[in-house]
Amino acid sequence: xxKTIVIFILAAFGYFLAITFLAPEFESNRNRNGVKNVxxxxxxxxxxxxxxxxxxxxxxxxxxxxxxxxxxxxAATALGSILFKKRHHIGERTVMLPASSIVGSxxxxxxxxxxxxxxxxxxxxxxxPGGGFQGGTIIATGFLLMLISYRDFSISHNILSxxxxxxxxxxxxxxxxxxxxxxxxxxxxxxxxxxxxxxxxGVIPIIYILVGFKVAAELTGLIYTILHEKG
Amino acid sequence: xxxxxxxxxxIPLLAAFxxxxxxxxxxxxxxxxxxxxxxxxxxxxxxxYLEVLNSGTIVETIAGWSAPFGINLVFSPLTGFLTTIMTFxxxxxxxxxxxxxxxxxxxxxxxxxxxxxxxxxxxxxxxxTGDIFNQFVFIExxxxxxxxxxxxxxxxxxxxxxxxxxxxxxxxxxxLLIAIIIIYSQLxxxxxxxxxxxxxxxxxxxxxxxxxxxxxxxxxxxxIFPLNGWxxxxxxxxxxPVGGAFAGIVVKAGIYAMVRMxxxxxxxxxxxxxxxxxxxxxxxxxETSALRQEKLKRMLAYSSIGQMGLVLIAFGMGTKAGxxxxxxxxLNHAIIKPLLFLSGSHLTFNTTDKYIKEITGMAKKMPVVSxxxxxxxxxxxxxxxxxxxxxxxxxLTAAADENMILIITLVxxxxxxEIVYYFRVLNRLFFFSYDEKVSVKPHKPSxxxxxxxxxLAALILLIGFYPSSVTGFIDLAADDLLNTHDYIDKxxxxxx
Numbered sequence: 001x002x003k004t005i006v007i008f009i010l011a012a013f014g015y016f017l018a019i020t021f022l023a024p025e026f027e028s029n030r031n032r033n034g035v036k037n038v039x040x041x042x043x044x045x046x047x048x049x050x051x052x053x054x055x056x057x058x059x060x061x062x063x064x065x066x067x068x069x070x071x072x073x074x075a076a077t078a079l080g081s082i083l084f085k086k087r088h089h090i091g092e093r094t095v096m097l098p099a100s101s102i103v104g105s106x107x108x109x110x111x112x113x114x115x116x117x118x119x120x121x122x123x124x125x126x127x128x129p130g131g132g133f134q135g136g137t138i139i140a141t142g143f144l145l146m147l148i149s150y151r152d153f154s155i156s157h158n159i160l161s162x163x164x165x166x167x168x169x170x171x172x173x174x175x176x177x178x179x180x181x182x183x184x185x186x187x188x189x190x191x192x193x194x195x196x197x198x199x200x201x202g203v204i205p206i207i208y209i210l211v212g213f214k215v216a217a218e219l220t221g222l223i224y225t226i227l228h229e230k231g
Numbered sequence: 232x233x234x235x236x237x238x239x240x241x242i243p244l245l246a247a248f249x250x251x252x253x254x255x256x257x258x259x260x261x262x263x264x265x266x267x268x269x270x271x272x273x274x275x276x277x278x279x280y281l282e283v284l285n286s287g288t289i290v291e292t293i294a295g296w297s298a299p300f301g302i303n304l305v306f307s308p309l310t311g312f313l314t315t316i317m318t319f320x321x322x323x324x325x326x327x328x329x330x331x332x333x334x335x336x337x338x339x340x341x342x343x344x345x346x347x348x349x350x351x352x353x354x355x356x357x358x359x360t361g362d363i364f365n366q367f368v369f370i371e372x373x374x375x376x377x378x379x380x381x382x383x384x385x386x387x388x389x390x391x392x393x394x395x396x397x398x399x400x401x402x403x404x405x406x407l408l409i410a411i412i413i414i415y416s417q418l419x420x421x422x423x424x425x426x427x428x429x430x431x432x433x434x435x436x437x438x439x440x441x442x443x444x445x446x447x448x449x450x451x452x453x454x455i456f457p458l459n460g461w462x463x464x465x466x467x468x469x470x471x472p473v474g475g476a477f478a479g480i481v482v483k484a485g486i487y488a489m490v491r492m493x494x495x496x497x498x499x500x501x502x503x504x505x506x507x508x509x510x511x512x513x514x515x516x517x518e519t520s521a522l523r524q525e526k527l528k529r530m531l532a533y534s535s536i537g538q539m540g541l542v543l544i545a546f547g548m549g550t551k552a553g554x555x556x557x558x559x560x561x562l563n564h565a566i567i568k569p570l571l572f573l574s575g576s577h578l579t580f581n582t583t584d585k586y587i588k589e590i591t592g593m594a595k596k597m598p599v600v601s602x603x604x605x606x607x608x609x610x611x612x613x614x615x616x617x618x619x620x621x622x623x624x625x626x627l628t629a630a631a632d633e634n635m636i637l638i639i640t641l642v643x644x645x646x647x648x649e650i651v652y653y654f655r656v657l658n659r660l661f662f663f664s665y666d667e668k669v670s671v672k673p674h675k676p677s678x679x680x681x682x683x684x685x686x687l688a689a690l691i692l693l694i695g696f697y698p699s700s701v702t703g704f705i706d707l708a709a710d711d712l713l714n715t716h717d718y719i720d721k722x723x724x725x726x727x
Contacts, residue, residue: 034419067368078379168248
């Protein structure tokens with residue numbers, strides 16, 4: 001009986017949702033153009049950034065990015081604190097199966113290339129698709145590969161936490177520098193250069209590189225914490 | 232210019248990244264730095280608030296893009312009022328837990344203080360931001376800090392409570408995101424003021440669906456009825472001061488987000504049935520559940536949910552008097568509930584289950600803490616010489632102005648229920664003799680936790696005897712919330 005009522009209510013709600021989203025005017029009935037034209041225009045004319053997504057993420061809505069970076073930091077810290085009491089020593093893992101020699105030698109070969117790709121993605125975040133979050137994730141994948149291939153591969157937790165703290169601090173400091181120079185928090189206070197140059201866009205590439213370092217350090221730390229959790 | 236609202240967010244985030252590094256230099260710094268930051272936030276927010284009262288709302292742009300293109304922060308009489316309360320309670324909670332967590336290892340203490348600081352910063356962010364997506368980000372920050380603080384003792388029960396909270400919080404965050412997507416797809420903007428100016432052009436279909444998703448999304452933090460299943464578990468399993476922080480800070484931010492959405496974003500005026508109905512159900516269910524609880528902290532949690540129901544009812548009246556009463560209730564609840572949690576966690580110190588029967592006769596052993604608990608209990612159930620009386624009275628008068636007989640009846644009946652369950656505890660506390668077998672071993676409270684509790688108790692008495700010392704501020708805040716056109720003009724006026 002209870003189940004029937006719940007299903008009935010959900011079905012009614014689903015019906016209304018469906019007619020709302022399937023209504024033909026969902027795409028066409030926009031009342032206003034909103035902010036998008038301004039974003040497309042100012043990205044090229046004022047920020048001199050080739051990648052509009054990067055300009056929106058780092059500059060127009062940079063405050064949200066700072067918040068998201070904090071969310072990631074919090075999630076990593078929270079996981080660390082929950083699993084803190086259960087940590088093994090280096091070399092003792094939940095998964096004890098040794099990797100085959102093919103995986104081992106292949107990982108050694110491909111690891112530098114993965115790091116290079118990650119660095120490329122976040123350094124060119126303002127020119128090509130990609131950026132700090134993506135590049136950082138790629139680098140963390142490289143460390144994941146090394147961790148599953150070599151049982152005694154270890155990363156110093158202190159170094160990781162220094163990197164993530166420094167990157168976070170510099171992000172806020174660059175924001176505050178904008179506050180002191182240009183008048184508002186996270187303002188692009190440096191010269192923007194020429195569109196499509198590597199050194200263009202003012203603080204945008206700098207902040208995205210910091211985000212890259214932070215994401216890489218945090219995700220690596222997360223993988224490391226989980227791998228060393230007691231079963 | 233004394234500072235800028237953005238520092239209320241930037242400084243705690245900077246400190247949160249800095250604390251792990253400083254902790255490597257000197258371990259004591261992980262306790263001191265968050266306290267200094269919270270004290271700075273209180274000073275900054277008080278001075279900004281006084282400036283706002285003199286010279287009008289401050290609208291701060293970020294990254295040099297004025298509204299609606301960039302994100303903006305709005306520091307108005309309403310948001311300033313709430314921010315000042317939150318930072319104050321944050322500082323009190325820090326003061327209380329400074330030595331309370333002394334016996335825990337360094338690593339755990341470091342994380343506790345980082346989470347506490349970001350919990351306050353995120354709640355302040357929810358209140359002062361003028362952008363719905365930014366608000367979503369801050370709700371995430373508050374949520375994750377809250378899950379981590381709930382799981383702080385890493386036991387079986389706290390893990391269960393945190394997991395429950397995590398699932399509900401994540402689902403509701405998705406609902407909130409869907410609401411934001413619907414609004415952006417229709418209006419092409421995320422700025423609250425611009426949405427509010429254009430919301431009536433949006434077709435009613437989308438408006439209703441977006442509003443449902445918003446209520447579900449924010450309801451978890453605001454503890455409204457069907458979405459508050461996490462609250463009793465989380466309050467019980469989290470460390471004592473964290474329960475106080477949830478009741479004093481997080482829930483206030485949730486209620487603010489809900490009310491801002493109703494009054495400003497969807498620009499509804501007049502009585503709002505939805506808030507009144509949700510509030511009434513929340514109030515009845517929570518207070519009757521509180522009556523049946525065997526555990527002290529669980530009872531306090533249900534009482535907290537019930538108070539939030541009352542706040543929503545008062546907001547739902549939609550009149551000036553109603554909003555005034557609601558804000559007054561929020562202020563009182565933010566002061567009284569942390570006092571109850573702080574003194575209550577001393578009374579049930581180091582017990583696993585926090586049963587009410589365990590505090591039998593504790594007044595003989597810990598008279599001061601027991602009196603402070605009694606003060607909080609009397610104040611929250613609305614007895615005359617204390618601050619809770621005035622807020623409950625203002626709810627009743629606001630309802631009487633609108634001829635809402637049902638609400639008056641309900642509030643009066645619920646007050647009796649509240650008195651019953653609080654007096655049941657007080658009776659055990661004061662009039663039973665101490666029993667070695669059942670009761671907890673008394674634990675001498677530390678000096679700074681006593682100071683924290685005395686400050687809260689002094690405020691309860693101060694507001695109780697001189698309610699006019701705060702009503703002026705609340706009056707201005709209520710005006711500010713109701714004046715949507717003024718809000719839109721102030722935020723968007725910068726580009727015209």
